Amino acid sequence: MSTPPPPARPARLASGPDGPHALRPLLDTVLDALDSGRRARGGPLPAGGPDAVAARIRDVVGDVLPEHGDPDALRDLVHALAEGAADPADPLCAAHLHCPPLATATAADLAVSALNPSLDSWDQAPAASELEALVTRTLAHETGLADSVVTTGGTESNQLALLLARESHGGGVRLVCGVNAHHSLPRAAWLLGLPEPVIVPAPSGTLDPAALHSALTDLGGSRGSVVVAATAGTTDAGLIDPLPEIAGLCAAHGARLHIDAAHGGGLLFSERHRDKLTGLEAAHTVTLDLHKLGWQPVAAGLLAVRHPRDLTVLHQRADYLNADDDTEAGLPDLLGRSLRTTRRPDVLKIAVTLKTLGRSGLGALVDQVCARAREFADLIHDHPRFELHDRPTISTVLFRPAGATDDTVAAVRRTLLTEGRAVLGRARLDDRLWLKATLLNPDTRTEDLATLLKLVEGSTPR
Template sequence: MTGSSPYLLNDRNAARYRRDVLAGVDRVASRLSTQDRPFTGITADRLAPEVAAIDLERPLGDPAAALDELERVYLRDAVYFHHPRYLAHLNCPVVIPALLGEAVLSAVNSSLDTWDQSAGGTLIERRLIDWTAERIGLGPAADGVFTSGGTQSNLQAMLLARDETCRLMEKDGLPRADILPRLCVLASECAHFSVVKAAALLGLGEDAVIAVPSDADRRMRDDALARELGRCRRRGLVPMAVVATAGTTDFGSIDPLPQIAEVCQRTGVWLHVDAAYGCGLLVSRRRHLLAGIERADSVTVDYHKSFFQPVSSSAVLVRDRATLRHVTYHADYLNPARSTAERIPNQVDKSIQTTRRFDALKLWLTLRIMGPDAVGELFDAVVDRAEEAWHLLDADPRFEVVSRPQLSTLVFRYVPGESVAPGLIDRANLHARAALSASGEAVIAGTVVDGRHHLKFTLLNPDTSVSDVADVLDLVAGHARDYLGGSLAQAS
């Protein structure tokens, strides 16, 4: 084959690029404008055969035909987070300036590992890290890097905490082989599962994470933390990090950061704050809820949760940029050691990734077009809505709600007025969630609290109204009631 491919993006194919991408945008826009529910209710068993029947060895050769096929296997049945009755997980609708950034970054395709692959992109990412660190209040020595999400950010923070703890202990002559088996991490019993996963990936084992009890509002108890730290010391364990959560996945609860920071400072333990969810408070009128986060040694932020960015857009930040040396490795072909002396800004020196997308551009254009206050207003709107929804649930005898939200999640369950076995109530709530999803009228989440199945609303769409919430509650109650009625009838 000679000559340029008609499919490569270059100066000769710019018109084709514009035409084909706009065709895809038109398909999505048309779908959004006619979408009357968040989901079709499709099951994997129904959709899988259609996808499996596609012969990838025989290309269609035509963008229109490929988009028609995509309608059938993806766009038609996708879960649409923009819909006001999508109330399930920490998925937000996205702002248009960020989509503009996504279009630009995908086409230019910069790789943010080295300066000679990214140039201005490197400086934009660094400026956004500095801006975020300023909002957190980490101080002039702070630094960080964009990541794929909260799980990666938490992993990198735990890696830095582990190696910094080892470095300090090795100065006293202890070999690393003797230190590693003694290391432990303390986190709330409501902390994200990625903390346990990080411990396992770092070779510490899942048992290295010690769960600290929480209070009735699902916030870590700082008195319990202090006791657990003392118990660890007496057992010969070395606490390498305390993980506080600013916005737990299930409850949106924020651990008492000032008190936890005080305990960590007193005991000399690295404090990591997982603010993947709660980072939206940085631009909110509720910024005071994050008081104490400025005392953290590392922080996780997920812009794709509460800054209304497309996946992925996240970062890990550290108080002391020197600690990032624990992920710095040099390769002669990429980032030779002399690059540092020559002041060449290679982001790979800070990251556990090498090739990395220019995801920072999405946030950059969001801030440059909308501004941080406008983003904060969107996040405040969903927190306001969650408070209104809590009042609705708290006054409704059909439901019991676990705790009053600090952010925008609500955990609750349907409870019948009559005496019904707890196991049957569990099954009724599970059925209600499944039936609601199958209908496509709404999508909600579920979790387990104190051994019992509960339902969960995660409100991240400012367009969700109290009326939407009330209607979904009626649907949930109807499905649960029908299930109980059928089960009780069969039993009699």
């Protein structure tokens, strides 16, 4: 007869010989609390708005640092977090590029937390360092580039891309991007002390090649010190800039090309949709973000590079981490693989997902959410009380009640949020405010889409 595991004690370690015994009862507690919190919430997000949610959290937490510990803290706080969560696995939670994570990826993340490797030196993460090297090269090759590094997401990747451009071309390198570009790009230029970016019009929601040509011509004296940032999957509408045309203009003007594919990069897994990313391989750097169209727990970003030598500017030396004699003896030097020092191996959950689902499995998920978006667009188009902005490029659908003012559109969204019934985003295009549904849940059904539309209709004043 097997010996039952000892009862959980909060100060026991998660790894080591007793780690599994320590974790099992705690995992039961967490899973039960997640379920009870979800049932208490009863919808895609908590009802009552910010004040009500804050009051419930304050009531549960009480004294943040009590004199004596509370053995029920894990259960109570996980329940409270789940009850007060906006759940991306609920089909009526469709506001942002905030995906429901895969169970296999989440389980892999548990292993990372238990083992707690740190990818700042090989002797802290022997296996993880090799796993990261294998996966980052593979994903870079998917984009048509040579290598990639792991980041915390699109914002860090975009900042790193501009840093590499600055170090290659000097501190006067000029960012040129569309008005549709992610806010992190001009922000990164500011953080890096670069000149004021040149913002190019995007009248149809995508960067205008004629306007880009004009801007690059005006910057002709800066040849070799311009970086153009294109977008493959805009935040507002999921649109993709004309990448081949932009790549051709960059080549003609001697400009460096960065493509922010944080949103759309997952299309690479789909045979049906990957052609939308034609031109990606012409970039010097590409941002990928698998906690969007890759169903990974946050964080799972990457920056792919055409020339691995560009990454040498990240190299740092710290004798306690990468002493010269250790490196010469064959111990891998990890400090040049990130702007961060201590960092967890987020690559494990990505590796497990790639290996478990394969290209066809991930591609099927991409195809499902894109198909649901097209279906939702059809429902809106055929409904007399709604206006559709345009057919979706990826899985984002913009719509609004027909004849509504911008104030009404904003109020409808807030009403649904406050009542805890649906989570929709907002986007301003064509000088009008639109409701935004970003469909990233592959389990969303046709009836869920109809329910979402009915909720919006019911919250719109006649």
